[in-house]
Amino acid sequence: MGHIVLMDEPLSNKIAAGEVVERPASVVKELVENAIDAGGNSIEVRLEEAGLTSIRVTDNGKGMDAEDALLCFSRHATSKIGNEHDLFRIRTLGFRGEALASIAAVSKVDMKTSDGESGGCRIRIEGTRIIGQEPAAYRKGTDITVSQLFFNTPARLKYMKTIQTELGHSIDYMNRAALSHPGIAFRLIHNGQEHLRTSGSGNLLKVISDIYGAGTARKMLSFSGESADYEVSGYCALPDITRASKNYMTVLVNGRWVKSFAVTKAVIDAYHTYLPIGRYPIAVIDIKGDPYLTDVNVHPAKQQIRLSKEPELCALIRDAVRRAVAGSIGAPAAKPPK
Ligand code: ADP
Ligand code: MG
Numbered sequence: 001m002g003h004i005v006l007m008d009e010p011l012s013n014k015i016a017a018g019e020v021v022e023r024p025a026s027v028v029k030e031l032v033e034n035a036i037d038a039g040g041n042s043i044e045v046r047l048e049e050a051g052l053t054s055i056r057v058t059d060n061g062k063g064m065d066a067e068d069a070l071l072c073f074s075r076h077a078t079s080k081i082g083n084e085h086d087l088f089r090i091r092t093l094g095f096r097g098e099a100l101a102s103i104a105a106v107s108k109v110d111m112k113t114s115d116g117e118s119g120g121c122r123i124r125i126e127g128t129r130i131i132g133q134e135p136a137a138y139r140k141g142t143d144i145t146v147s148q149l150f151f152n153t154p155a156r157l158k159y160m161k162t163i164q165t166e167l168g169h170s171i172d173y174m175n176r177a178a179l180s181h182p183g184i185a186f187r188l189i190h191n192g193q194e195h196l197r198t199s200g201s202g203n204l205l206k207v208i209s210d211i212y213g214a215g216t217a218r219k220m221l222s223f224s225g226e227s228a229d230y231e232v233s234g235y236c237a238l239p240d241i242t243r244a245s246k247n248y249m250t251v252l253v254n255g256r257w258v259k260s261f262a263v264t265k266a267v268i269d270a271y272h273t274y275l276p277i278g279r280y281p282i283a284v285i286d287i288k289g290d291p292y293l294t295d296v297n298v299h300p301a302k303q304q305i306r307l308s309k310e311p312e313l314c315a316l317i318r319d320a321v322r323r324a325v326a327g328s329i330g331a332p333a334a335k336p337p338k
Contacts, residue, residue, distance in 0.1 A: 010105065010128040013075055014153070017102035023160065024051025025169035027107070027146050030099035032177050035059035036184065036255075037080065037092045040141060041200050044187040045174060050166035052157075054147040063140050064113045066121040070133065073109075073125060075101040089291045093256055093302070104128055106156070107149045116140030127152045171195055172247070175211050176257040179250050179284050182207045204284065208235060212248075216241060216282060221328050225320035229289055230313050236267065236283040236321050238328055239274035248282040253294055258305045263287070266314035270321035285317060 007015075021027060028045060035043045038061025046056040064072060071077045078097030081087055087095070103109065104125045114120030120138030124131050150157035160166060167190055178186045178198045185200030198210045209217035220235040234252075251263045267283050268275065275281065295306040307313060 009075060013101045013105035013128055016075065016098055017106045017153075018156070020099055020102040021106055021149075023169060024055060024149060024166050025173050027051060027055050027103055027149060028057070028170045029173050029177075030094075030103060031055065031057040031144060031146070032174070033093035034099065035061055035142065036177070036181060037094055038062050038142065041183060042185045043177075045170075045189070047167070047170060047188070047190045050163040050190065051146075051170060052149055052160060052163075052166065054145055055149070056143070056145040058141070058143045060139075060141040063115040063120075063138075063142050065115050065118045066135070069111065069113050069121050069123050070130070073100050073104045073123075073128075073130075077101070090296060091254070091291055101128075103146055106153050107146045107151065109144065109146055111142065111144040112136055112138045113142040113144075114138040114140055173257075176250055178207050178211065179204070180252045180255050180257050180286075204286070205235060208284065212282060220282075221324040223320040223324035225316045225323075227312055227316045229293060229309050230316060231288045232285065232313075232317050232320055234284045234286045236270075236285075236324060237281050239271055239281070239325060241282065242275060242279035243282060244279060246280045248280065250284045251287070252285065253287045253305055253307070254289065254291060256296065256302065256305075258296075259303050260305065260307070262307075262310055262314050263317060266318040267321050270318045271325055272322070274325060283321070287313065287317075289313075 020030065024047070028051060032043060032045065035057055038059055040059045040061035042060045044058045048054045068079070076097045078095060080092045080095045081090065105128050109125045110122070112120060112122045116139070120136050121134065122136035123133050171188065174186060174188045174196050178196060182204045183200055183202040186196060186198045187194065188196040196211070198207050205217055205220060208220055216237065219238045219241050221238060222235055224233040246264055249264050249267055251258050251260045263285060267281060267285060271281055293308040296302045
């Protein structure tokens with residue numbers, strides 16, 4: 001008799017969770033991405049103890065009916081791709097159908113949701129075990145609370161850093177979510193204190209002002225450019241305000257915040273000698289292109305990306321930013337937001 005056995009689903013979910021759910025900010029990211037994909041225009045995140053005690057995300061998106069509300073916690077359950085062809089044309093932030101199953105495997109989840117038609121429902125899960133499932137009145141949208149993260153994986157819990165560090169990761173993610181979706185009103189509250197609030201007006205410069213301050217927003221230059229395959233636009237700061245870290249450059253590809261060494265290098269190169277040594281610009285680089293040019297299925301967290309025709313894209317960005325920066329010397333910056 002052989003030695004190989006197939007794992008049961010709770011065990012494989014717990015293993016997958018190790019990749020998807022690294023820390024509270026990973027949960028915030030997955031839940032907020034689901035809320036964005038659900039298509040609403042208001043997303044509120046409430047954290048207690050940096051999310052280690054609880055993470056609550058409320059959206060006014062399309063919600064789910066009772067059947068989907070249960071199914072969404074199964075591994076590989078997704079409404080976002082149906083076949084192999086779709087994998088190359090992804091327009092949503094999610095598609096792997098793994099996040100909720102992974103989160104539920106390592107925490108206690110309480111979710112209320114309604115599609116606005118079939119009446120709402122409430123589902124409670126503890127480490128993959130369904131402990132409650134009942135009809136519950138709720139408006140259209142979803143309200144999900146994840147508490148006691150890593151309660152059943154003590155090794156992971158021990159690895160958590162200080163509240164400040166964990167909170168910092170969530171704030172950073174929320175800032176980027178707001179920058180990538182100026183049309184959505186975001187709110188982040190930690191232990192009752194508000195850390196981020198955007199209006200959802202659709203104005204990117206206004207979001208930059210909400211996050212980096214009105215003074216910085218007044219020093220932003222707008223840039224744009226177009227090539228055969230890509231369209232780029234965004235804002236970059238006048239070279240007289242710089243930062244000691246590259247973290248103030250946000251690269252967005254079709255609404256997804258990604259980490260791209262090549263794109264950030266193109267932006268830095270565009271400033272050429274205007275940047276003091278060891279200083280970096282503040283910039284938001286919004287890249288649009290056909291999804292078939294971008295492969296996001298590189299890592300479960302989807303922050304790494306493979307871009308086709310990357311040299312063409314980087315040249316486009318370098319030229320657009322360079323034009324804005326060179327043209328600004330002595331000229332006024334972007335119009336300050338209202
Ligand atoms: P993925 O986002 O990759 O599809 P998830 O595990 O994150 O996988 O979510 C599974 C499914 O649950 C989604 O495809 C979606 O249909 C549904 N879902 C999750 N969160 C929400 C939400 N906030 N509003 C509406 N539907 C949701
Ligand atoms: Mg998802």
